[in-house]
Amino acid sequence: MPTTQAIPxxxxxxxxxxxxxxxxxxxxxxxxxxxxxxxxxxxxxxxVARARRLAHRRVALLFYEASTRTRTSFELAAKGLGADTALxxxxxSSIEKGESLKDTGITLRALGAECIILRHLSSGAPYxxxxxxGLPVLNAGDGMHEHPSQALxxxxxxxxxxxxxxxxxxxxxxxxxxxxxxxxxxxSRVARSNALLxxxxxxxxxxxxPPALLPEVALELGPGISIERDFDRALKQAQIVMMLRIQKExxxxxxxxxxxxxxRYQLNRDRLRASAPEAIVMHPGPMIRGLEISSEVADGPQSxxxxxxxxxxxxxxxxxHRALVDPAPRTEAAAEAVAVKQPGAKKRGRA
Amino acid sequence: MSAMLIRGGHLVDPSAxxxxxxxxxxxxxxxxxxxxxxxxxxxxxxxxxxxxxxxGLVVAPGLVDIHVHLREPGQGYKETIATGTAAAAAxxxxxxxAMPNTVPVNDSVETTRWMQSTERNPSARVFPIxxxxxxxxxxxxxxxxxxxxxxAVAVSDDGKPILxxxxxxxxxxxAARAGLPVIQHAEDTRMTxxxxxxxxALAFRLGLRGMPVAAExxxxxxxxxxxxxxxxxxxxxxxxxxxxxxxLDAVRKARRNGLHVTCEVAPHHFVLTESEVGEYNTNAKxxxxxxxxxxxxxxxxxxxxxxxxxxxxxxxxxxxxEKEQEFERAPNGITGLESALGLTLDLLHxxxxxxxxxxxxxxxxxxxxxxxxxxxxxxxxxxxxxxxIFDPKAEWIFRAAATRSKSSxxxxxxxxxxxxxxxxxxxxxxxxxxx
Numbered sequence: 001m002p003t004t005q006a007i008p009x010x011x012x013x014x015x016x017x018x019x020x021x022x023x024x025x026x027x028x029x030x031x032x033x034x035x036x037x038x039x040x041x042x043x044x045x046x047x048v049a050r051a052r053r054l055a056h057r058r059v060a061l062l063f064y065e066a067s068t069r070t071r072t073s074f075e076l077a078a079k080g081l082g083a084d085t086a087l088x089x090x091x092x093s094s095i096e097k098g099e100s101l102k103d104t105g106i107t108l109r110a111l112g113a114e115c116i117i118l119r120h121l122s123s124g125a126p127y128x129x130x131x132x133x134g135l136p137v138l139n140a141g142d143g144m145h146e147h148p149s150q151a152l153x154x155x156x157x158x159x160x161x162x163x164x165x166x167x168x169x170x171x172x173x174x175x176x177x178x179x180x181x182x183x184x185x186x187x188s189r190v191a192r193s194n195a196l197l198x199x200x201x202x203x204x205x206x207x208x209x210p211p212a213l214l215p216e217v218a219l220e221l222g223p224g225i226s227i228e229r230d231f232d233r234a235l236k237q238a239q240i241v242m243m244l245r246i247q248k249e250x251x252x253x254x255x256x257x258x259x260x261x262x263x264r265y266q267l268n269r270d271r272l273r274a275s276a277p278e279a280i281v282m283h284p285g286p287m288i289r290g291l292e293i294s295s296e297v298a299d300g301p302q303s304x305x306x307x308x309x310x311x312x313x314x315x316x317x318x319x320x321h322r323a324l325v326d327p328a329p330r331t332e333a334a335a336e337a338v339a340v341k342q343p344g345a346k347k348r349g350r351a
Numbered sequence: 352m353s354a355m356l357i358r359g360g361h362l363v364d365p366s367a368x369x370x371x372x373x374x375x376x377x378x379x380x381x382x383x384x385x386x387x388x389x390x391x392x393x394x395x396x397x398x399x400x401x402x403x404x405x406x407g408l409v410v411a412p413g414l415v416d417i418h419v420h421l422r423e424p425g426q427g428y429k430e431t432i433a434t435g436t437a438a439a440a441a442x443x444x445x446x447x448x449a450m451p452n453t454v455p456v457n458d459s460v461e462t463t464r465w466m467q468s469t470e471r472n473p474s475a476r477v478f479p480i481x482x483x484x485x486x487x488x489x490x491x492x493x494x495x496x497x498x499x500x501x502x503a504v505a506v507s508d509d510g511k512p513i514l515x516x517x518x519x520x521x522x523x524x525x526a527a528r529a530g531l532p533v534i535q536h537a538e539d540t541r542m543t544x545x546x547x548x549x550x551x552a553l554a555f556r557l558g559l560r561g562m563p564v565a566a567e568x569x570x571x572x573x574x575x576x577x578x579x580x581x582x583x584x585x586x587x588x589x590x591x592x593x594x595x596x597x598x599l600d601a602v603r604k605a606r607r608n609g610l611h612v613t614c615e616v617a618p619h620h621f622v623l624t625e626s627e628v629g630e631y632n633t634n635a636k637x638x639x640x641x642x643x644x645x646x647x648x649x650x651x652x653x654x655x656x657x658x659x660x661x662x663x664x665x666x667x668x669x670x671x672x673e674k675e676q677e678f679e680r681a682p683n684g685i686t687g688l689e690s691a692l693g694l695t696l697d698l699l700h701x702x703x704x705x706x707x708x709x710x711x712x713x714x715x716x717x718x719x720x721x722x723x724x725x726x727x728x729x730x731x732x733x734x735x736x737x738x739x740i741f742d743p744k745a746e747w748i749f750r751a752a753a754t755r756s757k758s759s760x761x762x763x764x765x766x767x768x769x770x771x772x773x774x775x776x777x778x779x780x781x782x783x784x785x786x
Contacts, residue, residue, distance in 0.1 A: 100672070102676075108774075119697070122677035122678065123558035123559050123631070123678065124558075125677045128677060143559075144557075144559070145557060147606075186555075217552045217555045220555070221556060223551075223726065252545050252560070263394070
């Protein structure tokens with residue numbers, strides 16, 4: 001039996017890195033709280049004053065993969081803070097001619113980008129971009145790896161739906177809450193980021209799905225995670241249920257019988273009524289209505305799916321602000337902790 | 352060619368059972384005599400031999416690497432035979448066996464000869480391993496007899512494993528008739544589509560598709576079964592760069608059953624684990640991938656108990672722009688010729704108390720024997736004058752930027768190594784001398 005042990009946070013070697021968001025695991029819980037508070041502060045601010053915060057600062061949105069919600073909300077977030085944005089997508093740029101990620105990043109930096117928001121189909125691509133450009137990079141979803149801004153906006157959505165305060169200490173924000181994440185966990189960066197974050201905020205995470213889409217190794221993401229293959233049994237424990245789409249584009253050699261899948265794992269009205277009549281229903285989108293979720297549930301009174309999208313803008317404002325504005329006055333202690341960590345970060349031992 | 356007397360050193364030559372103070376006289380590219388200190392002074396004077404002082408140093412048969420990628424012909428931007436063998440010489444290697452995944456694939460007598468030509472300006476002896484099937488496509492066998500006559504020492508489709516049972520059966524049978532080993536890169540590629548590291552919790556965490564242990568072990572087991580079904584018993588299967596405990600167990604079992612199965616392990620597989628991938632470090636990406644700690648330990652045990660026959664580097668140079676890509680896009684492989692001895696001395700000799708004699712057995716004597724490299728891996732009189740002289744106690748820092756290879760894709764940049772090569776002699780010619 002493999003041991004359940006969290007994989008340590010990656011070291012933060014540069015200040016650009018500390019203002020990047022590559023993995024949710026690199027954010028301490030107090031930093032998560034600070035981002036949540038900043039999101040609210042920015043959201044509530046007078047739009048004219050807010051638009052002066054990052055006036056004429058340059059933010060690049062580099063998207064190698066299709067996106068509706070993430071791209072639009074990052075763009076609206078940057079614009080809401082007054083920043084200039086440039087959108088580069090793989091279909092209408094020199095990426096089509098074979099330009100590398102490194103050269104694309106260097107080009108954007110030369111054009112004055114101070115922060116790059118990257119959506120990429122390859123896991124880990126944001127690490128490479130941060131390394132070669134030295135700029136803060138916000139991971140807007142990389143392959144099957146992570147989608148950290150989604151996890152943060154999900155937490156914001158959960159807190160609001162549960163009518164909890166975001167002013168509580170980070171470790172207790174979701175104390176006593178059980179979140180069931182159901183579906184294609186294997187290919188889901190949203191599932192990884194949430195499973196890595198929610199237990200640290202006090203929640204219990206139950207992953208649910210068939211073995212082909214949810215291997216046992218998922219337990220080793222960290223503590224506070226369990227697997228329940230029976231969706232109804234999982235639902236009975238849930239205050240929150242998060243549904244995921246089957247990522248057909250990433251299924252390599254995995255065959256899923258959709259009819260069987262639907263009967264066992266679809267969140268529909270009957271199932272919700274029987275097992276979780278009070279639970280909050282979430283979905284990161286895009287949804288395939290009629291497959292993992294029925295229309296009645298997606299549009300029903302328990303659904304906060306549209307709230308998730310709305311919260312994306314506030315969270316992403318906070319992340320862009322954090323990337324571009326020197327955090328020293330607000331989190332001096334955290335910055336110091338990073339500085340102390342640095343000397344050891346690059347040292348190598350012998351085998 | 353001039354003569355040389357290597358004087359005052361400690362000779363470690365497992366082929367002759369020597370582990371003692373000895374002087375070594377070389378002449379015309381061959382070993383002339385080995386005698387206790389001082390006994391060769393007269394002979395050396397007569398031969399007007401150059402004197403090489405080896406006091407405090409180990410003198411051993413030049414190291415033999417039966418698994419390297421020299422990239423020529425076709426990919427000279429990664430490595431050439433000249434630069435690859437210069438790196439070999441700097442690492443103490445005097446014989447290297449070059450895998451056939453060149454462009455074009457080395458499946459012909461012409462390419463096999465071309466690689467061995469002195470026009471390539473080699474600093475070590477190059478022994479080509481020819482493709483087992485035409486174009487390494489796994490469809491039709493190459494001409495083993497004529498490839499062997501042209502200098503090929505084994506056949507392999509390294510990197511493109513021979514999956515078809517019928518063709519592997521044919522390859523083993525034909526290679527046995529020709530007196531060549533079949534080297535298999537054991538990976539059932541049907542199980543590793545889109546994979547870029549070892550399967551397991553870390554791959555899941557990083558969102559990377561993982562290569563299961565079974566993809567290696569399964570093909571090793573399949574090949575062993577095919578070998579056992581062959582009649583005559585002369586066929587020799589050699590498993591390249593073994594990386595999993597399960598595959599090693601299969602090899603052990605086959606050997607107990609009397610089958611001619613041998614195997615090699617690369618230094619990175621007994622030094623590093625998958626955790627080296629860290630933040631998507633492409634210099635920790637190779638195939639087979641770095642594995643779990645239990646597999647690393649199994650490789651170490653296999654070296655200690657003798658079930659692994661030799662150490663081979665799988666030296667696989669790639670240009671910087673190729674490795675500076677998204678992890679999943681970056682090519683597999685790391686350089687290895689200049690770090691192999693230093694890593695092996697540190698881990699096997701210093702930490703695990705493996706004798707120098709055993710270490711030279713793994714790095715020179717046995718690899719030479721496996722591929723029948725006559726007169727290599729030994730310093731008995733008449734053998735080739737292939738010698739490495741190293742200081743077994745010297746520590747040094749390995750710098751990728753200072754490599755003789757054309758590429759610097761190594762995870763060992765900045766590591767402290769044990770055992771500094773002072774001089775490498777290939778067929779009587781000094782091909783490397785430390786500053």
